[in-house]
Structure formats: C-alpha cells, structure tokens
Amino acid sequence: MIAVVTILCAFPLGLFLRSHLAANLAYAVAYLWAFVFQGVYLTRMWVGGDDSAFPKDADTIPVMYGVVCAGLFGVGFGLVAVGHLVGARRRARTPAHA
Template structure:
C-alpha cells in the first residue's frame, strides 16, 4: 500500500509544490498516514492468525519479520523522498532564475 502511494504521489508532489521543504513535509505527512493505516491492517491480520508480514508470537525469530518490515518501509520512504526531489528538479529545470541576467537579449 505504501509503495503504491509513493509511486503515485511522490513525483507529483515534487512537481506541484514549489517550496522543496513544503513538498518534503507534505510527502512525510501523507506517508505517515498511509504507513499507520497499513501497519494497523497488518497487525489486525496478524492477530487473526495471518503470518505474512510478521512471524507468529510463539516463533523464536520474533524480530526477524519486524526488522524486515522496517527495512522495506525505510527503503520505500527514502525512494519517495528521491522522487519528490526529482519532481522538484524537473519543475525547476526549464524555469530561468529570477535574478538571471540574459546577455543575448538587447535592450533598447
């Protein structure tokens, strides 16, 4: 779920929000909301007996699943910030700077 949100929203956030810090903050807030929802769903499934995301509580490898989940979500989070940065760079690539002096234009 968070991977889909990152793929769909991270680049447009970087393209649409002019301030880079604002774009990062917007992405972080959206990611936090979806991450919390996804984690809640996975925990509810785990309490009902599913062990796809987390190992069973009687498993001797209790932290293996949680560390893998942490690593996976951290990589997705970092990739999202990379896409926001890419979107911001693409937005500003074709725009001349406000204080740029054009030497090839003649002012009469």
C-alpha cells in the same frame, strides 16, 4: 499501501510545489498516514492468524518489514527531489505571464 502512496504522491508533489520543504513535508504526511493505516491493517490480519507479514512469534522483531518501509520512505524523498528538479527546470524555461 505505502508503495502506492510513494509512487502516486512523491514525484507529483516535487513537481508541482515550488517549495522543496513543503513537498517533502506533504510527502512525509501522506507516507506516515499510509504507514499507520497499513500497520493497523497488517496487525489486524496478524491477530486473526495471518503470519505472512509478521512472524508468528510475538517476541520476534520484523526487521525486514522495517527495512523495506524505511527504503520506500527514502525512495519517496528521492522522487520528491527529482520531481522538484524537473519542475524547477520547467518553470525556468517557461516565461512568466504578466
């Protein structure tokens, strides 16, 4: 879920929003919504007996889940930055309409 949000939202937000800060904030809000939604979904599955996302032992911390989520968050900010760079170059080449 968070990978889909990252792929679908990060680059276009950087491309179409003039403010880099606004693009980063919009991406962070979309990512964090998806993160919470995904976390609730996976927790419900875990409570039902599925241990494919989280370990069976409740005392074990799912470190790899956190690493992957943090990595996707960082990749998203990179995509926002690339989108912002491409958008700024496109706006600089296009003459302003009066």
